[in-house]
Amino acid sequence: MTDTPTIDPGSLFRFATAGSVDDGKSTLVGRLLHDAKAILADQLEAVTRTSEERGFGGGSGRIDLALLTDGLRAEREQGITIDVAYRYFATDRRSFVLADCPGHVQYTKNTVTGASTADAVVLLVDARHGVVEQTRRHLAVTALLRVPHVIVAVNKIDLVDYSQERFDQIAADITRVAHTLGVEQLKVVPVSALEGDNVVDASEHTPWYTEGSYDGRPLLRILEELPTVDESGSGEARAFRFPVQWVIRPQGGVAQGVDAEATRDYRGYAGQIASGTVAVGDKVVVLPSGRTTTVTGIDVAGTAATVGGAFPGEQLQEAAAPRSVTLRLADELDVARGELIAGASPEPPEAVQDFTARLAWLGANPLQPRARVLLKHGTATVQAMVTSVDGRVDLDTMELTEATGLELNDLGTVTLRTASPLPLDDYSDLRRTGAFLLIDSQSGNTLAAGLVGES
Amino acid sequence: MSQTPQTAVREHPTGTGEQSALDALESESIHIIREVVAEFDRPAMLFSGGKDSVVMLHLAAKAFWPAAIPFPVLHVDTGHNFPEVLEFRDRTVERLGLRLVVASVQDYIDDGRLTERPDGTRNPLQTVPLLDAIMDNKFDAVFGGGRRDEDKARAKERILSLRDEFGQWDPRNQRPELWNLYNGRHTAGQHVRAFPISNWTELDIWRYIEREKIDLPPIYFAHDRDVFRRDDMWMAVTPVSQPKETEPVEVQKVRYRTVGDMSCTGAVLSDADSVDRVVAEVAVSTLTERGATRADDRLSEAAMEDRKKDGYF
Numbered sequence: 033m034t035d036t037p038t039i040d041p042g043s044l045f046r047f048a049t050a051g052s053v054d055d056g057k058s059t060l061v062g063r064l065l066h067d068a069k070a071i072l073a074d075q076l077e078a079v080t081r082t083s084e085e086r087g088f089g090g091g092s093g094r095i096d097l098a099l100l101t102d103g104l105r106a107e108r109e110q111g112i113t114i115d116v117a118y119r120y121f122a123t124d125r126r127s128f129v130l131a132d133c134p135g136h137v138q139y140t141k142n143t144v145t146g147a148s149t150a151d152a153v154v155l156l157v158d159a160r161h162g163v164v165e166q167t168r169r170h171l172a173v174t175a176l177l178r179v180p181h182v183i184v185a186v187n188k189i190d191l192v193d194y195s196q197e198r199f200d201q202i203a204a205d206i207t208r209v210a211h212t213l214g215v216e217q218l219k220v221v222p223v224s225a226l227e228g229d230n231v232v233d234a235s236e237h238t239p240w241y242t243e244g245s246y247d248g249r250p251l252l253r254i255l256e257e258l259p260t261v262d263e264s265g266s267g268e269a270r271a272f273r274f275p276v277q278w279v280i281r282p283q284g285g286v287a288q289g290v291d292a293e294a295t296r297d298y299r300g301y302a303g304q305i306a307s308g309t310v311a312v313g314d315k316v317v318v319l320p321s322g323r324t325t326t327v328t329g330i331d332v333a334g335t336a337a338t339v340g341g342a343f344p345g346e347q348l349q350e351a352a353a354p355r356s357v358t359l360r361l362a363d364e365l366d367v368a369r370g371e372l373i374a375g376a377s378p379e380p381p382e383a384v385q386d387f388t389a390r391l392a393w394l395g396a397n398p399l400q401p402r403a404r405v406l407l408k409h410g411t412a413t414v415q416a417m418v419t420s421v422d423g424r425v426d427l428d429t430m431e432l433t434e435a436t437g438l439e440l441n442d443l444g445t446v447t448l449r450t451a452s453p454l455p456l457d458d459y460s461d462l463r464r465t466g467a468f469l470l471i472d473s474q475s476g477n478t479l480a481a482g483l484v485g486e487s
Numbered sequence: 488m489s490q491t492p493q494t495a496v497r498e499h500p501t502g503t504g505e506q507s508a509l510d511a512l513e514s515e516s517i518h519i520i521r522e523v524v525a526e527f528d529r530p531a532m533l534f535s536g537g538k539d540s541v542v543m544l545h546l547a548a549k550a551f552w553p554a555a556i557p558f559p560v561l562h563v564d565t566g567h568n569f570p571e572v573l574e575f576r577d578r579t580v581e582r583l584g585l586r587l588v589v590a591s592v593q594d595y596i597d598d599g600r601l602t603e604r605p606d607g608t609r610n611p612l613q614t615v616p617l618l619d620a621i622m623d624n625k626f627d628a629v630f631g632g633g634r635r636d637e638d639k640a641r642a643k644e645r646i647l648s649l650r651d652e653f654g655q656w657d658p659r660n661q662r663p664e665l666w667n668l669y670n671g672r673h674t675a676g677q678h679v680r681a682f683p684i685s686n687w688t689e690l691d692i693w694r695y696i697e698r699e700k701i702d703l704p705p706i707y708f709a710h711d712r713d714v715f716r717r718d719d720m721w722m723a724v725t726p727v728s729q730p731k732e733t734e735p736v737e738v739q740k741v742r743y744r745t746v747g748d749m750s751c752t753g754a755v756l757s758d759a760d761s762v763d764r765v766v767a768e769v770a771v772s773t774l775t776e777r778g779a780t781r782a783d784d785r786l787s788e789a790a791m792e793d794r795k796k797d798g799y800f
Contacts, residue, residue: 277525302521481663
């Protein structure tokens, strides 16, 4: 039986929108969905009715596309987006998961949320206002989270008469900020979400926007053609990492159709491959203990082939991220949830208790040095202390400045100590196993998005 | 060294774009289900026999195979459910050897704790029995089959959604959800709703049902039924949905896109009598499933949001 990795994550492309309030994000998303024909008749009817009732477009019959995504009562009343809205649409080439993130400063935490799982961020800039503080903040968040691709949509280009000169100026400004932040994969597109220019179809109003001097493609085409994270990952990024979620031992009862006798000694480690690939026979290391062993099986449940039939099992020879599988190991090791199974080569990370990290602070209360928190990394949750706050990003200069604490929406660098050692990757190498959460042990609230390493 | 469980060879997905997207969604959902089971003491899964909950339960079975599903299932029975669906529910629970907890809206109406609404719809009445069942059974996490593409309020829901002791959802105060690191910390009295199939669309669900050959209640497929027209929907003639004199009854070939309370769930005209035909039909549909078939969601633009804030699924 031949087994090959069957997941091509390129087929499911996740992207997030960001930008300042009133830049027209919801309208852009509505336009994308509308022009990509992802809006169904009854949704359009409801939005058309509401647009008419509110007198949108002064009786021109135009619809307020923002209403397609602003679903909460307060959002429609205030005409703003409060929380991340997830939308789904598909073209002939790709399925998209879109996280529409709000622009208000107090909702930056939602931009962090949307960007953390994104393959790309579409950052909106109002052509009349150019680069503003929120643009820099969102670009900084995007850079911090290492979102692989950034597309800057210079929106409302119709309101500056489709001026190439204005577009060039904004493109130069944003490129300068991006380079300061180390963002290299930047594309800039002139669009009008309201009029539909360069969103799905190329616009006749921007004849100067052509391949050669510019990207030249409309926004949706770029989204369809961008490579996904794994395809663009370097060799190092393919190191095998597997946080153990759950130990499967069928003693408490077997699944339908499984022979209880044959699986009496079964012990499998269930998890989702965070990065890389694994094959039967691979040497692996269990961290933080450092014990080595060999992978003897990669199991997944098969399909319930008949009505009332059994779930047959399927043994893979190889599996790749982001597949959920169950691993069997050669030696009787007592591996538990919270441990990490890593490929023996390249050299897996050493488990450490003291380390430096960057934080996006999301808590309502400021971070104080020596704060005691919970830290969640992979499937492990441990006690931790922020031993020092080493700096805060100044959003005007994008430089790290001295700080003694971090406030809501601040980005900064800290030193942490954990109660027990953790096998941490540098976030710049591996996003999944270089990321962690800080959690308030009393309220349970998420306090910060954490990224291992300094750069 | 552990023994190999019994296996059967099956054909591999071909790795086409469409199937690969399903693989990615399947793996994400299995990861979520395992996280919740590992981090909570007493999880339960809502199971109505509807297609979304059937897919969710199938994913749960795959997540723990070759072991059995390690939690009970919970059904809020409005008393107006389609008999075919209840029969399917019981058969599935039996087949998988699960414990079924039923919270009955009818019991609450019979003893006066709930009052029948003038319009006869019982969907909004499900919230109180649901919350009582959660409290009585000390469930600290409840899986729901909600999908973000169903409704604008659902589009704003987290995968792990914290609820207070009244089950309320506070959309303005949700925890940020970062990477795939789910924070399930909660205090006494709070519980969490987990939505493992948040990122699936209706079409994904049907394509997966086709790929995995998942069994469904028969009313999802085209069949002849006595129906009448009301509010631009085809309603079945049942004890709880009787035609008025001005609503003539006729036999039509119909199927259900959603399966809810008989009094407010409409059927759609369809010839799709098999899964592949349903997939083809859904792929070109010009109406959302809720818009086409749910009277309760037409009450207002924010009907779902209002129900969710009160503790609904």
